[in-house]
Amino acid sequence: MKRRQFLQTAAAVGGGLTILPSGARAGGKGPSSKLNIALIGVWGRGEAHYDSLAEENVVALCDVNEARFPKALERFPKARTYVDWRKCLEQKDLDAVVICTADHTHAFIANWALNRDLHVYCEKPLAITVEEARIVRANWMKKKGKLATQVGMQRHANPNFNRIRELVRDGAIGELSAAYAWGNRQIRRAGYLPAAGPPPAGFHFDLWLGPSPDHPYNPGYFSGVSGLNCLEWNMFWDFGVGQIGDMGSHTMDLLWNVVDAKLPTSVEATGEKYNPDVTPVECQSHFELPANDWRGPIRISWYQGGEMPRSPKPYIDLKQIDHGAMFKGSKGFVIADFESRILLPFGDDSDMTYYKSPTQDSVLPPLGHFQKQWLDACKDPTLKTACDFEYSGNMIEQLLLGLVAYRVGRKFEYDGDTGRAIDCPEANELMGRKYRQGWTLNG
């Protein structure tokens, strides 16, 4: 039985099939069998996946730059190569894809893969517009339990994420009222780079541009070292969303992992003067989140490019934390970076009697290896992944709403059910972006 038929049958049988017997189909996918995987974007961040993918069958390698193939083929000699991810996804034996391309293609590839019943690991950010985030999340929600997804927010596996969650959830700072995350990376660019001759042979720049508007080739977009080249293009509106999508995806995760939120009900943002080519360096955005089953309504904020929340005490210099988060409660603060945290009881009645520290039995279990968590879930999609497209899709939609508010220059109310701003038509104009002819977001 082909994978697609199997999934359709499983869906049709519905409740009758409580556990997906992954190993039942040809090319079995039991816990001990191997997945057939396509790696799309094989250099840079792609290389960070080589070791975990080497445990599986990498059957397809796709890159717009043919010069990247020889090294990748040394590691995965049996793979077929492609320069166009749309062709790559036609390969019949695929089970799963890992997406390590430029940000402006993430939601496209993820949607196409999900629509072909493939498991997806997508590097962050999952999307660069609100509309993209909503479509890719909706596509996955239809197949939740049958397909595994994960966004590359691998810092989430750091035990500190669990410890912060426990502190706040177990009441160490009383009632949570606000939370803040910030990132201090500042990379300034004036505008898109000028034309600088044709791309080298074997570099398919037109495919790199993909759905984004036409821009002339310039080697400056590709002058970075492996794994950091994204810092050469991700601040340009047509290719990324700057630090929101970059470190914002990691750092907001510190906060998002604690607050158990879906989508905000209001959004406001301020920042440096708008540049039509380049996303802002300095910016701050603020969101109201409705109450849930363990906390009241809260306000959360994202600061970047040197803008910072106010420190609770002058002796704590938050600026010493490049990428961090702070949680404010009725009885104190938790301040954290990715690896460590401090608790600051605050106020005359912050005697900690209200806090019961976790026991050996109650501490949250370690996540383990982040990429492996996804590989395991591909083999048994009833297993949960920490940064699936629901969790990460909601998080990036919220951050991207901040960019919309920055551009319209005023606060708006947001209806998370419809993805529309209320009484702010100019915000609704900015929820999506225009694509070049021939490129379909949800194909």
Ligand SMILES: NC(=O)c1ccc[n+]([C@@H]2O[C@H](COP(=O)([O-])OP(=O)(O)OC[C@H]3O[C@@H](n4cnc5c(N)ncnc54)[C@H](O)[C@@H]3O)[C@@H](O)[C@H]2O)c1
């Ligand atoms: N999770 C993390 O910590 C982390 C770290 C670095 C980068 N990233 C993310 O990984 C992605 C890639 O970043 P990078 O620095 O490796 O970028 P990069 O510019 O080096 O691109 C990586 C590879 O993808 C190829 N590529 C680009 N667009 C493609 C397309 N449409 N089809 C096929 N191949 C394509 C490039 O030629 C290159 O070989 C970015 O989205 C970035 O945000 C994540």
